[in-house]
Amino acid sequence: MFELRLLAPEERVEAVSEALDALDALSISVEDADAQTPAEQALFGEPGMPPPKEGWQRSLVVALFAEEKLAREAATLLEPQDFFAGCKLLGIQPVPDQDWVRLTQSQFEPVEITPSFWIVPTWHEPPAAAQEVIRLDPGLAFGTGTHPTTRMCLRWIANHAPRGQRVLDYGCGSGILAIGAAKFGASDIDAVDIDEAAVRSTEDNARANSVTLNAGLPDRAGGKYQTVLANILATPLKVLAPLLAAHVAPGGSLVLAGILSRQADELKAAYAPYCQLQVSDEEDGWILMTAAL
Structure with missing residues (x-):
């Protein structure tokens, strides 16, 4: 797989994302291009409250494609479009193969409720102190x-x-x-x-x-x-x-x-x-x- 990386101002993100979707991108992610810098902007409001802003001033848009050819064709088609004004192509690069299941599982560790009561994903062994255990994996609910x-x-x-x-x-x-x-x-x-x-x-x-x-x-x-x-x-x-x-x-x-x-x-x-x-x-x-x- 190959990823196409773009830099887009706030007002262009939606149009660029929709175009990438139409060009058969397998997935599209949007991140704050200024994350971990003094210009970073928080978008998260309290639960039930609207976010303070709808988007970041500058966003990193990453689209995943099955083949390098498809990623390059997408870049070629996007650059001359009016809605691409102010955007910048950062590059196309291969995505290394990973065990995505194992990577996802690594994010979920046993959760202590009390010293003797734990929530434990099925791929972990219960802690030695656990007397009561709920086996639960992440799901839709x-x-x-x-x-x-x-x-x-x-x-x-x-x-x-x-x-x-x-x-x-x-x-x-x-x-x-x-x-x-x-x-x-x-x-x-x-x-x-x-x-x-x-x-x-x-x-x-x-x-x-x-x-x-x-x-x-x-x-x-x-x-x-x-x-x-x-x-x-x-x-x-x-x-x-x-x-x-x-x-x-x-x-x-x-x-x-x-x-x-x-x-x-x-x-x-x-x-x-x-x-x-x-x-x-x-x-x-x-x-x-x-x-x-």
Whole structure:
């Protein structure tokens, strides 16, 4: 394979990328050409907030082609185009063969939830101290244990082992919270999500971890549960307040995540008619909120 490298000003990136796609590029990536320099620009806003800018002042555009001939033809066709004004061809070079599977796997290490509870990809051996392990590989659905919201929920589960309880994981993603509940003794678990791919992922991950749960779309959730878990985001959590609170059995626990520290008061107000939420954990600007009903 060969990569074609271009330098493009912010206003040209979209047109150049679309042209490369039409010229049969296998992939196109865009990076800040000024990264690691004093001119570097951050584009990342807080979750749920728009980025401060749509693009970098100067971008490095890298297009991957199956053959050198195709890359050179693309360069020849691009350079005379009006939309290429201000852009610069940096060169064409071969891409060395790599074990892309191994390279991807190397980015995912075991994740510690507690000293004895770990999330471990299937290509790693569990740490010696691990007494409880969830085997989970990166997939299409959210939830690998690397995000603070997932870790906080799992810590809560480990510290409040729901033995014999009926548990609801609402917005289950990969099913990691439902699997965690099963590992710590929950006896009847419903895991629901609006995304059918998440439902399939949850079923696959449950089988891989030898646990039993019921996965499905949200209409599968029914009745009361001793523990209701929802790791989504603040806005849907506010909308879902009456539904989630109604699913919690008397004396049960409501556990909410996907909430930024600055959103705590919003969530407290949304759930005030049903329960009294409190902040139970905090990590990297994210909080876990819980209530006993």
